[in-house]
Amino acid sequence: MNLTTFIIVSVIKTVIALFVLLTAVAYSVWLERKVVGHIQNRWGPTRVGPFGLLQPLADGAKFLFKEDLIPPHVYKPLYIAAPMLAVMFALTSISVIPIGNVVTIGNIKTPLQITDVNIGLLIVLGITSLGVYGVALAGWSSNSKYSLLGGLRASAQMVSYEISLGLSLVGVLILAGSFSLRAIVDAQAGTFWGFIPRWNIFQGQIIAFFIYLTAAYAETNRVPFDLPEAETELVAGYHTEYSAMKFAMFFMAEYANMITVACLASLLFLGGWHGPLFGPPLLQAILPVFWFGLRVFMFLFIYIWVRGTLPRFRYDQLMAFGWKFLLPMAIANLVITALIVAIRS
Amino acid sequence: MPQNYVPIFIFIALIGILIPVTLLAAKLVRPDNPHKEKLLPYECGIDPVDRARGRYTVRFYIVAILFVVFDVETIFLFPWAVKFKALGVFGLVEMLVFLLILIVGYIWIWKKGALEWV
Numbered sequence: 001m002n003l004t005t006f007i008i009v010s011v012i013k014t015v016i017a018l019f020v021l022l023t024a025v026a027y028s029v030w031l032e033r034k035v036v037g038h039i040q041n042r043w044g045p046t047r048v049g050p051f052g053l054l055q056p057l058a059d060g061a062k063f064l065f066k067e068d069l070i071p072p073h074v075y076k077p078l079y080i081a082a083p084m085l086a087v088m089f090a091l092t093s094i095s096v097i098p099i100g101n102v103v104t105i106g107n108i109k110t111p112l113q114i115t116d117v118n119i120g121l122l123i124v125l126g127i128t129s130l131g132v133y134g135v136a137l138a139g140w141s142s143n144s145k146y147s148l149l150g151g152l153r154a155s156a157q158m159v160s161y162e163i164s165l166g167l168s169l170v171g172v173l174i175l176a177g178s179f180s181l182r183a184i185v186d187a188q189a190g191t192f193w194g195f196i197p198r199w200n201i202f203q204g205q206i207i208a209f210f211i212y213l214t215a216a217y218a219e220t221n222r223v224p225f226d227l228p229e230a231e232t233e234l235v236a237g238y239h240t241e242y243s244a245m246k247f248a249m250f251f252m253a254e255y256a257n258m259i260t261v262a263c264l265a266s267l268l269f270l271g272g273w274h275g276p277l278f279g280p281p282l283l284q285a286i287l288p289v290f291w292f293g294l295r296v297f298m299f300l301f302i303y304i305w306v307r308g309t310l311p312r313f314r315y316d317q318l319m320a321f322g323w324k325f326l327l328p329m330a331i332a333n334l335v336i337t338a339l340i341v342a343i344r345s
Numbered sequence: 346m347p348q349n350y351v352p353i354f355i356f357i358a359l360i361g362i363l364i365p366v367t368l369l370a371a372k373l374v375r376p377d378n379p380h381k382e383k384l385l386p387y388e389c390g391i392d393p394v395d396r397a398r399g400r401y402t403v404r405f406y407i408v409a410i411l412f413v414v415f416d417v418e419t420i421f422l423f424p425w426a427v428k429f430k431a432l433g434v435f436g437l438v439e440m441l442v443f444l445l446i447l448i449v450g451y452i453w454i455w456k457k458g459a460l461e462w463v
Binding site for chain 1: 356374387460
């Protein structure tokens with residue numbers, strides 16, 4: 001494939017991926033409102049369209065037409081840059097996430113992901129950890145006590161849990177021997193004794209899986225670790241002073257981060273797009289994407305379920321849990337995985 | 346292949362255009378009626394008291410410092426994990442020694458009370 005074709009294919013894939021991602025973000029908001037509504041014995045959105053399905057569009061229009069209040073004494077360059085940075089880093093990490101096998105359309109052979117780089121996982125981790133800048137800058141520049149406290153809490157929490165998150169992935173890296181997300185998924189193909197799939201979660205990484213999931217909930221500032229935006233004490237945390245489209249950007253960033261976490265969890269621990277394949281060739285090409293989407297949906301649903309079920313931690317409990325429990329567990333998991341792999345080979 | 350990194354920049358460029366365009370579009374269509382009371386920083390309805398960027402606890406700084414130490418360690422572990430099978434027993438022992446030194450430091454900061462949040 002020559003360079004021009006490569007660029008054209010990349011641009012097409014980028015536009016499609018961005019469209020799908022933004023739609024997914026909008027509808028995960030709808031899903032959350034609907035599911036939390038039913039958990040709390042309410043209906044959730046019902047008025048706009050059938051089952052409230054057009055609610056995301058109505059929300060978007062409303063965000064667009066709302067007055068944007070900028071309080072005096074904010075540090076304007078950072079105040080405006082913060083939501084843009086947050087949403088940019090949140091969306092960018094999707095660019096290396098694969099969603100299916102390599103497909104051939106006409107005479108062009110292309111993987112179902114924007115680009116397959118051999119340090120994919122490293123890029124995702126790097127970009128998502130930049131997300132803390134959006135939060136910290138928003139909290140500091142807003143000139144509000146709630147925002148400052150929310151921003152500080154969020155930064156401290158995100159950096160604390162990032163360590164456990166990184167360490168929990170080392171076991172997966174040892175098993176796969178590559179940073180490329182595609183290679184990591186390929187390493188999970190096949191089954192044990194013909195029926196247990198060789199997903200990393202069944203290869204002894206189940207503790208790592210739970211450490212990853214817990215740390216990721218804290219990274220994305222979701223219940224039960226949503227202290228940065230604890231409504232009862234900090235109003236909305238770091239985005240208290242934001243309104244209209246700038247607020248929408250923080251919102252989008254949060255949901256895009258959730259989707260990234262769900263994608264990574266499926267790719268690294270649950271075998272990515274592996275699943276039973278059957279039927280005609282076209283169906284066989286689409287099924288992996290379906291299996292992957294199903295896993296991502298499952299993780300998003302668990303996110304919402306947890307939100308509807310669990311109470312919030314206290315801040316000292318949160319820090320103690322991250323530093324005194326998750327971190328030693330992650331290190332122990334990594335040492336044990338290394339020893340087992342070393343003994344086996 | 347280096348050309349595989351190009352699409353990431355295409356993606357960033359696309360978002361980099363899309364986000365400011367959205368903000369500008371919103372600026373064109375939204376109402377704009379600022380009022381002194383409306384623009385006050387939110388403080389549950391009362392007038393703001395004191396400066397917003399006040400002093401805050403030193404714990405946050407300690408967490409930041411600890412983060413740097415442990416995150417660098419994580420970065421060291423990543424390439425080791427990827428090349429684990431190639432490095433063999435030597436790599437394993439080497440990394441266990443590294444982790445041992447780190448765990449001694451971890452126990453020390455725990456005993457010092459740096460992990461307590463009171």
